[in-house]
Amino acid sequence: MRVSLAIAATATALALVLTGCSAPQSSPADGASGAPEGDGELTLYVGRDEALVAPLIEKFTEATGIEVTARYASSSELNALLFEEGDNTPAEAFLSQDAGALGSLSNAGLLSKLPADLTSIIPAGFTSANGTWLGITGRARVIAYDSETVDAADVPKAIAALTDPKYAGEVAFAPGNASMQSFVTALRVLDGEDAAEAWVKGMSENSPVLTEKNGETLDLVNSGEVSFGLINHYYWFEDAAELGEDAMRAQLAFLPGDAGGMVNVTGAGILKGSKDDPDALAFLEYLVSEAGQQYFVEQTYEYPLLPGVAAPEGLPALDSLVNPKLDLSDLESLSQTQELLAKYGLL
Template identity: 30%
Template sequence: MLITTDAGRIERARQMGLLQPVSSAVLAKAVPAHLRDPDNNWFGFSKRARVILFNKEKLTAATAPQNYEDLADPKWKGKILIRSSGHIYNQSLVGSLIAAIGVEKTEAWAKGMAANLARPSRGGDTDQIKGVAAGEAELCVSNTYYYVNLMRSKKPEDREIAAKVGIVFPNQSNRGTHVNISGGAVAKYAPNKEAALKFLEYLVSPPAQKYFAEGNSEFPVVAGVPLSAELASLGAFKEDQLNARVYAQNNAEALKIMDRAGWK
């Protein structure tokens, strides 16, 4: 089996011929269509949204940018933190922008956003959140679980960081927020294919979905599964329904665009 995060990675495995399609009514019913490969080579079992987080002393949910597109507005010059373009989370996000607005507009957007960075990209999403909480920038882009993990941390200093930061789910008045997956697949030469498929089907059962929400602070893909108080506190949001394979396949193009835009 292969279990990994980000549709970009699991789609790469499919392209390399490492996976095999499976036919499962259970998976087809449980996993929303946009979170699985249309040819049934891989399936999402939990999901994360890539959101805008802001410093509550400087911005509110109303004054913060409302769309990914807004991050290129010169009004945010020197105020944004985001990890490097080399990271697959950004390649998938930009892959979704390519699908939504096309290559040309995405490149102009990437140039604008790269020009707005408070400092050259470094570190992971948690480092960007810490920078925002410390006032080094007004806002950042991060996956939801990093924020929720800080809220749920045993360390009081982590919880203080989370308390200084608010959240905007981008693009709520249009296509919805970019969501990505933690996914699973059956390997091409799996010696125990039936058992592997049974395990994938187990992963959409309510107890397993609850493990995801509690273990990795991601959203379960199956609706109605109980969430931790911290995860539930983020509230409901509209998801971009673009199929994960589409933005995954746009990853290479996305990286070229970000390179040309000067986003390191």
């Protein structure tokens, strides 16, 4: 697969009025609206890399005047922390790497319901069904393969095939990564608990190479140390942009319709104790504004979810990858997935 990395220009300039993204005022203009006042500060938990999100936060602060205090960790770590903190959390909003972490918080009643005029911005299927979290960007799970030792035609078309003993020691993945855990959750939802456990057991018995991060997984494929890696699509694009396409020994295989090729989302929600907080709401509005969406397109090569903003060139159409049988709101059973992975020594 040869992928052009030129970023397509925005197809349509949408008029998205970010009413919550103006600098907060000391008091309502007419004193009678009853709307809560912002204090111009936001405490944000971030389940994505600081190097990516910190510049976005700076742009948000420049646009709104709202100062952000961010805490960075993996989405699964922050998910566990939010459960531990409960109503005493200092966090007002949570930007998660995946839908599963948000779904579990929503299921536990820890997220507040968002305004309908905000949740309706993102197409159904890429955001929560109950309006408690908002889809921001899309990413596809893919198989990265060593193009020097594996022909494209020989790459498995379904994730289940990787348990074949002939692939022993040749598959790498990051079991602690939120997107990997969401894939296993999707496997449980789509194919059933028995099939998911059989896959996890089969993989554990097949001597997988376990990594800490998706980027490390891709590095192993690109260096020829393993034949296959399970990652999100955008890691390839980031490396190719930095190293050049000719340096990419690893190539990508998309798996439309298979749980292993699921489309997950980065998402964000507002914690229950910060319901209607205008500063938190302003941040979510910024994330799905044209400026926020374009930032992710240019910096991470992810799929924008705001209609009218063009995806990076070279990617399959998002609609061609979405599994209509999978509702991202069904990925809330994160703890059961972690228990399953731990049962077979993968966590």
